[in-house]
Amino acid sequence: MDSVNNTNRILPSVPVLCVAAYAFYLVGRVFYRLYLHPLARFPGPRTAAATSWYEAYFEIVLTGQYSKQISRLHDQYGPIVRVTPHELHIRDPRFFDEVYGKNLHLDKEGWDKRFGCAGGVLTTVKGEHHKRRRAALLPMFSRRSILDFIHIIYRHIDTLSLRMQEFEARKEPLNLSLAFPALTGDIIMDYFFGFNYAQLKHPEFESFHDAFIKIAGTGHIATQFPSFYPHRQIMNSIPDKITVWLQPAAKPLLKFKRDQWELIGRTLRGEEVKHNDAKKVIFQEILSSKLPPEDKSHQRLADEAQIVLGGGVETTAFALSIATFHIINTPRIYERLHKDLVEAFPNRASLELSPLEHMPYLKAIIMESARLSYGLSARNPRSHKTMIRYKDWVIPANTCISMTIPEVSHDESIFPNSRDFIPERWLDNPHTADGIPLDRFMVSFGRGTRSCLGITLAWTELYLTLGMIFRRFKFELYEADVTDVELGHDFFIPVARLDSKGVRVFVTSTSD
Numbered sequence: 258m259d260s261v262n263n264t265n266r267i268l269p270s271v272p273v274l275c276v277a278a279y280a281f282y283l284v285g286r287v288f289y290r291l292y293l294h295p296l297a298r299f300p301g302p303r304t305a306a307a308t309s310w311y312e313a314y315f316e317i318v319l320t321g322q323y324s325k326q327i328s329r330l331h332d333q334y335g336p337i338v339r340v341t342p343h344e345l346h347i348r349d350p351r352f353f354d355e356v357y358g359k360n361l362h363l364d365k366e367g368w369d370k371r372f373g374c375a376g377g378v379l380t381t382v383k384g385e386h387h388k389r390r391r392a393a394l395l396p397m398f399s400r401r402s403i404l405d406f407i408h409i410i411y412r413h414i415d416t417l418s419l420r421m422q423e424f425e426a427r428k429e430p431l432n433l434s435l436a437f438p439a440l441t442g443d444i445i446m447d448y449f450f451g452f453n454y455a456q457l458k459h460p461e462f463e464s465f466h467d468a469f470i471k472i473a474g475t476g477h478i479a480t481q482f483p484s485f486y487p488h489r490q491i492m493n494s495i496p497d498k499i500t501v502w503l504q505p506a507a508k509p510l511l512k513f514k515r516d517q518w519e520l521i522g523r524t525l526r527g528e529e530v531k532h533n534d535a536k537k538v539i540f541q542e543i544l545s546s547k548l549p550p551e552d553k554s555h556q557r558l559a560d561e562a563q564i565v566l567g568g569g570v571e572t573t574a575f576a577l578s579i580a581t582f583h584i585i586n587t588p589r590i591y592e593r594l595h596k597d598l599v600e601a602f603p604n605r606a607s608l609e610l611s612p613l614e615h616m617p618y619l620k621a622i623i624m625e626s627a628r629l630s631y632g633l634s635a636r637n638p639r640s641h642k643t644m645i646r647y648k649d650w651v652i653p654a655n656t657c658i659s660m661t662i663p664e665v666s667h668d669e670s671i672f673p674n675s676r677d678f679i680p681e682r683w684l685d686n687p688h689t690a691d692g693i694p695l696d697r698f699m700v701s702f703g704r705g706t707r708s709c710l711g712i713t714l715a716w717t718e719l720y721l722t723l724g725m726i727f728r729r730f731k732f733e734l735y736e737a738d739v740t741d742v743e744l745g746h747d748f749f750i751p752v753a754r755l756d757s758k759g760v761r762v763f764v765t766s767t768s769d
């Protein structure tokens with residue numbers, strides 16, 4: 258009996274064995290990553306090579322600050338840095354077109370875990386799946402298709418104009434950072450889904466804006482803990498009332514998801530779903546395409562709906578906020594733009610796309626707004642099927658390589674005084690000091706086969722909105738400064754400092 262007891266005392270218990278085995282595994286994994294991994298010889302901090310907790314600290318604890326830290330790492334280690342155990346980051350605008358190759362259908366690892374809609378075109382991992390899904394959407398994003406719908410865009414811009422007059426009459430500041438997502442949200446809803454939520458008419462411009470910012474912020478947690486934080490399950494299995502109680506900002510997005518789910522069901526049953534005079538909704542477009550049945554499932558269509566909404570609302574709205582802030586804050590820019598607009602539209606009530614598209618200064622303003630709004634602040638990953646060379650480095654095939662748009666926009670050798678809003682830098686076919694056309698470094702819509710699908714719609718909205726507001730109104734900033742439109746946090750999309758109240762302005766109608 259005693260000898261049995263002695264043996265029990267010597268043998269470790271099962272939990273202790275498990276802990277020891279796990280500790281052994283962790284140590285082994287760190288050893289592998291540091292010394293045996295194909296990326297082991299690439300420069301970068303050892304902690305980032307050993308564990309993704311390094312990234313997690315900057316993204317989760319410091320709320321979206323890893324991009325800034327990566328810039329500091331490049332200052333220290335050079336243009337190529339191992340930023341996580343499995344990812345290399347390159348800071349070199351001249352290498353952008355190599356990473357995001359024109360004719361290559363590359364894989365994109367990681368974004369599928371971020372939002373809980375892995376079946377959307379933006380988040381699809383495999384290059385070949387992405388290719389066919391994107392092809393199915395292309396007709397709806399064409400210029401022809403947008404011009405067919407332009408009367409609806411005019412309608413929303415007129416609503417914005419009326420709302421501006423209302424704030425002028427009440428002598429109250431108008432919050433453009435809230436009004437713009439309401440505008441872009443109504444346009445996207447009408448264009449792709451056949452109805453809108455009239456967010457622009459809501460007294461406080463209640464829109465998807467807050468929900469997107471809050472949910473985008475949690476993407477860092479989802480990236481680190483995909484199995485503990487399955488967005489789709491969370492959004493779909495917890496009763497909506499509880500989700501709204503946990504996160505009140507999610508309410509409009511939940512309504513959108515519920516409505517879309519029902520709309521897709523009706524489309525699948527062949528019912529008419531449009532409430533407006535647009536030609537078709539995105540689900541009809543996908544269902545009539547050559548995609549295989551698995552790409553036409555209810556869930557896949559819902560994922561696509563979320564991506565299209567997410568892609569189009571905040572990006573364009575942020576570019577509009579940046580443009581308006583700087584135009585109002587810089588009298589030289591306002592005067593020149595307003596003068597051009599008065600010449601093109603002597604009648605202040607008229608507005609038309611074509612003359613706006615022929616205004617070099619307005620185009621330069623939009624280029625500058627796109628440059629400073631970045632589209633995405635996140636690292637944008639790609640994996641090449643073959644090895645690629647960067648300077649003296651040979652990057653193994655299938656390595657996740659990323660670059661970041663803000664780093665291109667702020668390369669001082671390409672865009673001197675890069676933090677300043679200088680539309681003039683885009684005038685008269687400019688080139689860099691070493692003779693490369695400057696617009697090659699306009700990467701805010703991405704590059705290659707996975708670049709922005711909505712670019713034509715975005716430009717149309719930017720032309721018409723800026724044309725309307727700076728022809729018909731003048732503004733005075735109310736307690737707003739540049740930090741209200743500068744990148745404070747990388748939540749995948751760029752977000753200003755979290756206590757920003759937005760770009761608020763007093764509005765006055767122009768009389769000329």
Ligand code: HEM
Pocket residue numbers: 378379380391445564565566568569570572573576627630631632633637700701702703704706707708709710711712714715
């Ligand atoms: C100023 C406005 C906009 C900017 C700067 C912008 C920027 C971007 C960027 C950087 C990407 C990612 C490209 C990549 O992964 O390499 C993207 C993708 C995408 N954008 Fe935009 N975007 C804007 C407006 C819009 C609009 C209005 C829509 C309309 C719904 C839209 C729809 C999309 C879609 C569907 C994708 C995914 C494309 C794909 O994966 O093939 N975007 N956009």
